[in-house]
Amino acid sequence: MNFLSIFVAVPLLMLLGLWLVKGQNGIRAVMVAGSTILLIAAAVLTVMFLQERAVNDAEMLFTASFDWIKPLHIKYSVGVDGISVAMLLLSAVIVFTGTFVSWDMNKEYFLWFTLLSAGVFGFFISIDMFTMFMFYEVALIPMYLLIGVWGTGKKEYAAMKLTLMLMGGSAFLMCGIFGIFYGAGGETMNIVDIANQTNGAHAIPVEVQHIWFPLTFAGFGVLGALFPFHTWSPDGHASAPTAVSMLHAGVLMKLGGYGCFRIAMYLMPQGAQDLGWIFLILTGISVVYGAFSACVQTDLKYINAYSSVSHCGLVLFGILMVNQVAATGAVIQMLSHGLTTALFFALIGMIYGRTHTRDIREMSGLMRIMPFLAVCYVIAGLANLGLPGFSGFVAEMTIFVGAFEHADTFHRFLTIAGCTSIVITAVYILRLVGKVLYGTATNEHHLHLTDARWEERFAVICLIFCIAALGTAPLWVSNMIGTGVAPIVDHISSFATNASFNPFF
């Protein structure tokens, strides 16, 4: 077995372990041990990757491939590049902290939670379209149960909505994947092989790309909260239990951006060049629209969900710019948004667990009551609005500088529209902070609430540490991601744009 498979094997072993152990402490032990191993594995992988990258400039490193369903050309192929290493690291951090956040949950919850993380890890290490799709589905399905059973509020509705919308996306995606497979000759499902099958022209005919690119992109876009397919996000996040929100917003939504980049754009470069403008407009709308929507929400989780729509819009916006800087920025934004939003959801969960309300009109003055959580919330808010020193600033600046490399009016207009989001973000974050944390406590039920417990503090501090580390020393991450982004961007931009498809040029 390849070293990478450890990321799938460990969650599976954790499932076994969870099944065997008894009692809350046993469950916790298995979860902590497993997620620590994953975190260490991710860290080790990063180091190994950086060393290997220095001497080996193959596109994917640590590759391995096993026949799985031979007649259908389906293989279990794994491999990583800079982007996937970054994503694995992110996932490991979130699974690790998510474990601590859901400290009191029962065995069944953790079983599904672990299965979900197995799907996520599997997705990021796969380089075979089918395997990737399979892991994608593995990651989606547990969500239904996690929300439907352990959620809050209108949980059945939310679980159903989320699952159905994402399944709808999967349907598009499935069509897209088969379109790519047969378009490229029906010989292989391996992403790198398909991309490199070019003999002058691309392996997939242009007309075929024009059909499947929008489908594939929209399919992943549903998960990446692309306007107008984002409405599962507010309801889903609002109802999901804390750690699930974290994992979902922090990692699962990244599957969308990652897939858009790695499958939709990489394998169908001409489609991306010709029809990318449609999605670029949609992402531009997402960015501003999500931010404006967040301004008037009254539920903490809704605010954060709309904020995610805005920030994930920025991810897709960055990759659709098709240049090295913007795409690197987009991947940093994935990391940044993943960490920040996970921190947010963790804190919201902790606050909700105490106040039993998420309505900002019913809370005030929490700073005096639970200073630790409140201070962390302010930090999360500042990180979210792109304060220097935190990861959001690095990501946003990189995206904007990259986006400015396009000098035409169409891109300029969208970039400037994107820039306005930094102001609107400030508006909703400060509104929230001012209403909920500052002021004097008006609700006397809140006066006797307690501050965070040790495991909660630990999770929160881990996340803040990661955000601050990424924000203060972005160089190595940026370089690592850059090595992953470069071949993809070069590949896409080696195909000329057919301007006749874009009415705005």
Place this chain on the structure above:
Amino acid sequence: MIQLNYILILSAVMMFAGIFGFLTRRSTLAILLSIELMLNATDLNFAVFNRMLWQDGHEGYFFALFSIAITAAESAIAIAIMINVYRQLKDISVGKLEKMKF
């Protein structure tokens, strides 16, 4: 020697009587009887085809026996269900058995 045609006509009559009964009767017991009638018609066909056209083989007999065994099991289950239904509803006519629909 009775001709093959006569027996086939008999089984056809049984078959159609069974189908007719199956489609028109309201009592589940009668429907079950109709099913038995149809199965017996086919069993008869198996047996007679084997006897008249394939005297070297035995598959037809076996199949008929097999079918009889299944029929027996099936009627046992069906009647058991009917008894239970009757206990609940005091009625076994199909028109009344709509509780489980939708």
Place this chain on the structure above:
Amino acid sequence: MFTYTILILLLPFLSFLLLGLFGNKLSHKLAGLIGTFSLGVVFLLSCYTAYEYFVTVGRGASGVYEAFVPYNITWLPLGSLHFDMGILLDPISVIMLIVISTVSFMVHIYSFGYMHGERGFQRYYAFLSLFTMSMLGLVVATNIFQMYLFWELVGVSSYLLIGFYYTQKAAIAASKKAFIVTRFADMFFLIGILIFGYYTGSFSFSFVNELKLADGVAAFIPADASRAMAAGSFILPTALTLMFIGGAGKSAMFPLHIWLPDAMEGPTPVSALIHAATMVVAGVYQVARMFPMWIEYAPQAMSIIVWVGVLTAFYAAAVAMAQSDIKRVLAFSTISQIAFMMVALGVCLPGHETVLDNHAQLGYMAGMFHLFTHAMFKACLFLGAGCIIHAVHSNEMREMGGLRKYMPVTHFTFLFSCLAISGIPPFSGFFSKDEIITACFQYSPVVGWVMTGIAAMTAFYMFRLYYGIFWGTENKEAHAHHTPHEAPWTMTIPLIFLTFITMTCGWIVNFGSFISASGLDYPIHLDTKIAITSTVIAVVSICIATYIYKGEKQPVADKLQAAMPRLHQWAYKRFYLDEVYQYITHRIIFKHISKPIAWFDRHIIDGFFNFLAWGTHELGFQIRGFQSGAIQKYAFIFLLGALILMLIMIL
């Protein structure tokens, strides 16, 4: 050389980390001492840097102070561009180091007394350290992006400090407003930076080093300015103007000034440090930093700076005349004075023979000079106001009056600072303001006279304030109940120190030998005509103010107010600009953009998906009749189908 300058940034940062993370474990005294001590070291280091820079190293061969870059590392590569972090020492950044570290150090000492026993004392010092670090980082930035980064950080520390009393509604609203308004302006700054970076191929301030004797203008055209030129001559002016909007937001220029008066909700030492002396002049500093680019590529666009500055100066002075909250008066006075600096930078003309010419660009020196002097006396005024508020526990002028006998030290330092800001010799304000007005007259007599008039208004409202506090009607009732007392020594020492600087720095050294547009030595000479005119006008204004406000009863003031109730009301309400903004943000943006978008999202987009789900469900419901569950029906249809098929096959 200058390798120790990194400590100037690191010390406050470490002190911030220490106090921020472990502040709660420390006693008030220890926390304050840590902050103050680190700032003291920074102050000494800054002074030493200035000494070494101006004296030990001195002028280079070409007669200008060379720029030094002791540190510059690539923080984040951005394709062909790169985001660097480093330290740039040139005359203006070194002077700014002095200004910031001095005022900050004084405020640290002062806060010992002012914030004594306050809840969150450690947090307060942590934020002060954070602010100082970011402000110092801003001024030593080696490139525009680093400036932007620290620019955001000062914005956030200002937000945190304004909202220090976070349980008070007014403080929350003010901090939010300050952050959002400046952030709005920062968006333009960012877009300006992006345009600048894209078209010139660099974010760096490397052009300052090329400033030599400026006959080789081409020398400081950044790497790829040809791109900018190709795109059209409007590109760089646009970029610079956008950056100026950012600066205008931070420096509270009209119409983005609305946050600054409200920012007075923060503790008074914070107002002195951030909202009077240092952060609010960041916009001025930014324009000064980009000055060579302005002069070379966008001299026409500089008229925007002038007119925005003039309008702001006038508006703020007019409003200051009617305010009753002493901190508000000082806030509007700050806005007005910063506008003076902006005007000074804007009135610079392109040189005749060389691009940078000391005489044509007198305003550059004047603006920076005024920045320096203003920081000192305005900090002193604010700290004085802090002492007064500390004594009477109110910001309102009607609670004061006749305080001169209770607080002699505060009284005299306040008086001297008022004289300085009014432009009375030999106080520092006289010299710097005089240079600004001279520069204005060079630009256009209209601007010159308008600015002279505004200077007169300044003298008037400052003395209105002075008399209102220390003379005038004494609120005897309140004072009998709670006798005002002089502030403790921790608070008076900074006042005395700052007053000392204010009294001497105008004439003791020649500021023009440190900073001038071309970098060459520029002996300041007073233009006698202008000096006499402005002094006379200032004295006259002070006399009028004395006449109106000194007495126990103030019949003239009441009569004036009664004669022009509408005007007074408008000025008191700051010409209702806040209400206009309130209307725009709440009515238009919230009600007519955000709410409809949120509604659209919930009802139209989400509605569509719910409709899909509902449609599927409904369709299933409609066709469920086919699955009746009646076997007999199925069998009948099956039979019928089989018969039809047979029929078809037979036929």
